[in-house]
Amino acid sequence: METKYLVGILVMIVAIGGATACNFLLPVNEPVAQDKSPASTPAVGNASGGSEEQTQDTTKKTVQAQKVTCTKCGGDGVLTCTSCGGSGGLKGSCPTCGGDGEVYIDGNGNTNPNFVQMVKVLACHTETCPACGGTGGEKKTCTKCGGDGKISCPACGGDGYT
Known part of the structure; x- marks a missing residue:
């Protein structure tokens, strides 16, 4: 060097x-020479000593001041679960409404699940799903977040700093 x-x-x-x-x-064998003069001894209460x-x-x-806040989670250390949207549960299992508890009734009186985007444009109105009574069917806990709705930020490992 x-x-x-x-x-x-x-x-x-x-x-x-x-x-x-x-x-x-x-x-290692030599002692450190220390100056014992009064000028080098700081006064009591002096911050320089x-x-x-x-x-x-x-x-x-x-x-500690050099730690940088994680830009992905904003320093929180957690993110909203993308699988369940932060709700902690997955959609229900009802095949008629797709788990939402509502169906769209089109102009011909046909029942359509609300996840069909084209039907939303053509739908006249919505009704409670006749198959599940509006519950959406059996709801399951999200497997990605364990039902919390939040996941640990992968960018910072959950501590909020990079």
Whole structure:
């Protein structure tokens, strides 16, 4: 590694962790020389005399501030289930209405399930499904979300940050 890069790294270590962070560069057998002059000893209550714990706290805060909010879930960590639309349940099993509980009656009096898009244009009115009584048939719990209506965001793993 070139010297200029090593010097740059050393400057960053000193800036972040103070001079005590460079102790790892000294040989193990030699003690660190400490200046005991009154000018180097911070006054009581002086904020510039930060301890090693304060330096670590500052470093932790800096690292946490660098987390980026997930753009896919907006930082929530969850998304609406696409299989059930967030309801937690799948449509019913009634074959007459398609699980919606309503049927369209066209101009000829024919009953059509409401999932047929073309019939919606031609339909005169809707009625409660005569086969299931409007319940849509047996409803099943969504298998993708387990009935919660929400799934963990795959982009951030559910923690809201990338």
